[in-house]
Amino acid sequence: MRPKPFALERYFAKYEFSAEILISSSDCESIAQSELLSWADPEAQALWQNLWLGYTESAGLPLLRQEIARLYRGVHADEVLECAPQEGILIAMNCLLEAGDHVIATFPGYQSLYEIARALGCEVTLWEPNEDRGWRFDPEFVRASLKPNTKLIVANFPHNPTGYLPPRADFDRLIAVAREAGVYLFSDEMYRYLEREPGERLPSACELYDRAVTLSGLSKSFGLPGTRVGWLVTRDRQAGEAFAAFKDYTTICASAPSEILALIGLRNRERLVARNLDIVQRNVALVEEFFAAHEGLFTWTPPRAGSIGFPRFHGNVGSLELCERLVQETGVMLLPSTVYDYDARHVRLGLGRANFADGLARLDGWLARVRDWLR
Numbered sequence: 360m361r362p363k364p365f366a367l368e369r370y371f372a373k374y375e376f377s378a379e380i381l382i383s384s385s386d387c388e389s390i391a392q393s394e395l396l397s398w399a400d401p402e403a404q405a406l407w408q409n410l411w412l413g414y415t416e417s418a419g420l421p422l423l424r425q426e427i428a429r430l431y432r433g434v435h436a437d438e439v440l441e442c443a444p445q446e447g448i449l450i451a452m453n454c455l456l457e458a459g460d461h462v463i464a465t466f467p468g469y470q471s472l473y474e475i476a477r478a479l480g481c482e483v484t485l486w487e488p489n490e491d492r493g494w495r496f497d498p499e500f501v502r503a504s505l506k507p508n509t510k511l512i513v514a515n516f517p518h519n520p521t522g523y524l525p526p527r528a529d530f531d532r533l534i535a536v537a538r539e540a541g542v543y544l545f546s547d548e549m550y551r552y553l554e555r556e557p558g559e560r561l562p563s564a565c566e567l568y569d570r571a572v573t574l575s576g577l578s579k580s581f582g583l584p585g586t587r588v589g590w591l592v593t594r595d596r597q598a599g600e601a602f603a604a605f606k607d608y609t610t611i612c613a614s615a616p617s618e619i620l621a622l623i624g625l626r627n628r629e630r631l632v633a634r635n636l637d638i639v640q641r642n643v644a645l646v647e648e649f650f651a652a653h654e655g656l657f658t659w660t661p662p663r664a665g666s667i668g669f670p671r672f673h674g675n676v677g678s679l680e681l682c683e684r685l686v687q688e689t690g691v692m693l694l695p696s697t698v699y700d701y702d703a704r705h706v707r708l709g710l711g712r713a714n715f716a717d718g719l720a721r722l723d724g725w726l727a728r729v730r731d732w733l734r
Contacts, residue, residue, distance in 0.1 A: 360478045370695075370698045379691070380690060380714055380718035381712060382691060382692065382712070383709045385520075386578055386584045388638055389584065389585065390582065390583075396623065400623075403622055407623075410616060411615065412616075418441065420441070421436065423621055423622045424590075426622060426626060430563075431566055438565075438593060439591070440592075440606065442590060443587045443589055444549060448547075449609065451591060452545075453475070455510065455598065459482075460482070460508055461506045461510060462476040462481050462483045462484070462509070463505075463509065464476070464513035465514055467701040468519060470700075472513050473485065490671070494669070505542075511545060512536070516548070516561065517550035517554070520669045520694075520696075521669045524554060530561050531567075537571070538570075543572060544568055544572070546571055546574065548563060549574065549589075550665035553580045553666055555643070555661075555664060560664075565592045572595070572598065573593070576590060577625075580632055582634075583620070588613065588617055588620075588621040635666070635711055638712070642716070643662070645715065646659070655673065656672070656673055658671040662710070667710060668707070669696070669706075671705050673704075675734060676733065677697070679695040681733075684729070685722065691722055693722075694706060
């Protein structure tokens with residue numbers, strides 16, 4: 360299997376650690392290890408102080424898996440496999456799919472959610488949203504796209520990069536379509552818990568459907584990407600056993616320090632999420648003012664959930680040219696929609712960082728200086 364180069368990650372590799380301010384990142388503001396450790400309860404403190412740097416359990420630290428299971432209704436720790444989030448996608452796609460299978464996947468999106476299937480020899484139907492309807496993904500498209508060889512539906516809600524969150528009726532309809540067809544549903548839920556209206560939070564797919572596979576982790580909503588801790592959850596025992604066996608060919612087991620840090624983070628999840636959601640809400644308010652001041656140059660659909668948004672750019676240059684000139688002249692990084700192989704008319708905004716206001720101010724001043732070039 361040789362998937363195409365990961366365009367988004369290659370773009371980040373070019374600018375992420377050289378740009379001064381990132382207003383494109385999908386993760387939320389992280390914290391120092393010392394601060395996280397100061398939140399540890401006595402049990403976690405003892406685990407950290409006496410940590411043995413040997414191999415860890417392949418499925419994950421039992422205490423951590425128990426903590427993960429508490430995030431879901433009706434899920435047991437033995438239905439959780441700890442893994443890095445990207446690793447989880449690779450594992451699940453390799454275990455669930457084979458050449459000739461048909462996959463329906465949300466698009467635009469994180470490239471591995473559909474590109475790994477293509478690299479495995481699968482036929483992929485891209486499920487695109489309607490921007491004019493607030494980036495709505497119509498579940499009836501999925502029903503109409505089913506084929507006799509459909510094996511998997513891939514959904515990502517809250518959605519990267521649009522911030523779309525379906526209403527419960529649409530999500531239930533998607534679950535019903537998967538159940539009626541008897542196909543697997545892979546549900547990327549990395550941005551769950553960052554709903555702007557908490558009452559709109561969807562249940563996890565693994566709670567509603569026994570052939571659903573939920574992917575989540577600490578990178579986005581919890582702001583702890585450096586731990587590299589994520590997980591797969593499924594009540595399908597056969598799939599879960601296959602995932603665990605495939606992991607023997609990837610990382611085998613996790614980093615011992617990361618597991619303890621992840622345990623502390625999850626035991627303080629409400630504190631982390633509240634902090635990050637507050638940052639997102641403040642940045643959304645700032646960007647609303649920004650787009651009002653630049654009416655005609657951008658069209659903005661506010662995200663319903665998550666830490667990112669996907670405004671349309673109406674200038675006379677493409678989004679890639681816009682973003683590259685911006686970062687080179689100001690040190691501010693935006694993400695062009697070209698990395699999603701979607702179009703050249705959108706940019707991704709990352710709303711979860713504490714220095715977003717500084718980056719937005721630089722962008723505002725730069726747009727004024729290059730007004731003639733843009734129009």
